[in-house]
Amino acid sequence: MKKSLLIFYFLLLYAVFEMFWWGKVVIELEPSRMAMILGEGAVFLFLLGVGAYFIHDSIRREERFKERQQNFLMSVTHELKSPLAAIKLSVQTIMKRDLEKSMQLSLLGNSLKDIERLDDLVENMLLATKIESRTYSFPKEDFDFSDLVNRVTERLQVHSCGDQQLIKVDVEPGISIHGDKFALSSVVTNLVENAVKYSGPCAEVSVKLCQIDSHPVLVVSDKGMGIPDKEKMLIFDKFYRVGDENVRKSKGTGLGLFIVKEVLQSHNADISVKDNVPHGAIFEVTFN
Numbered sequence: 001m002k003k004s005l006l007i008f009y010f011l012l013l014y015a016v017f018e019m020f021w022w023g024k025v026v027i028e029l030e031p032s033r034m035a036m037i038l039g040e041g042a043v044f045l046f047l048l049g050v051g052a053y054f055i056h057d058s059i060r061r062e063e064r065f066k067e068r069q070q071n072f073l074m075s076v077t078h079e080l081k082s083p084l085a086a087i088k089l090s091v092q093t094i095m096k097r098d099l100e101k102s103m104q105l106s107l108l109g110n111s112l113k114d115i116e117r118l119d120d121l122v123e124n125m126l127l128a129t130k131i132e133s134r135t136y137s138f139p140k141e142d143f144d145f146s147d148l149v150n151r152v153t154e155r156l157q158v159h160s161c162g163d164q165q166l167i168k169v170d171v172e173p174g175i176s177i178h179g180d181k182f183a184l185s186s187v188v189t190n191l192v193e194n195a196v197k198y199s200g201p202c203a204e205v206s207v208k209l210c211q212i213d214s215h216p217v218l219v220v221s222d223k224g225m226g227i228p229d230k231e232k233m234l235i236f237d238k239f240y241r242v243g244d245e246n247v248r249k250s251k252g253t254g255l256g257l258f259i260v261k262e263v264l265q266s267h268n269a270d271i272s273v274k275d276n277v278p279h280g281a282i283f284e285v286t287f288n
Helices: 002-029 031-096 101-132 145-156 181-198 256-266
Strands: 141-144 167-171 176-179 205-212 215-221 269-275 281-287
Touching: 002 031, 031 101, 101 181, 101 256, 141 145, 145 167, 145 181, 145 205, 176 181, 181 205, 181 215, 181 256, 181 281, 256 269
Parallel strands: 167 205
Antiparallel strands: 141 176, 205 215, 215 281, 269 281
16 A cells, blocks of 8 residues: 555646646747746646645545454454353363363353353344345334343343442333334443443443433443543444554454444434443443
8 A cells, every 4th residue: 555655646746847847848938928927837736736635635544444354354354253162161171070060161151151242243243244245125114122132131241240239231221212122222232342342341331222202212331541632433434443552451353333323213212322430431322
């Protein structure tokens, strides 16, 4: 990409040099046409500058997108290897050691969680691909959204923080929605997983579902580092992740919020990102 930019700048400078050179030659041959040549030269420079700006911007955006794709591939590799390694270790431990029943069940339970994590990752990748290729039809039906939120939060609840509850759930019962149950399950999963992922160890995450003026509202709050104002809209772009990729510690592929945005748009729902106090982020989804 840097080579392409260098070639582009060289051709741009060459075009400007040629323009001034031939303009000088024509003026020397026909001084009476100087005003016309200067006017046309100014228009040419303006159009050349505008074109150069858009070409440069396009090349830079393509470069950033390729960087995000590379980061995505590295993230996916890590996301796949970690749970697979944990599952392999658990199975090998069960096979090679004479463990008590309770220990075997514990290892199998951990393996099941890792399998669910892999399943979520694969489902995210498939759904993102189908959405981007416009091959997903979003089949809609009436269903209990309150029950869906409760089931997702229970599955994602972390039970390794002693008596402290990681995900604080406040769900108003009986809230129904007409929508794609599978896609909206992915929305809730991605929002809650992000909140858990970017919060500190055992930091409380809040998930609230209620109705405001007959409109279902889902609010997911975390106590992480928060999202800078300049990145609040960028986070919904495909492969985009907040922060510097070289020093980032949290896992992720950059697909979650892209899926959230696309699914909510298909359901005529709005999502906003606010700052939590004293720190963190709040994602608020309103179904119209």
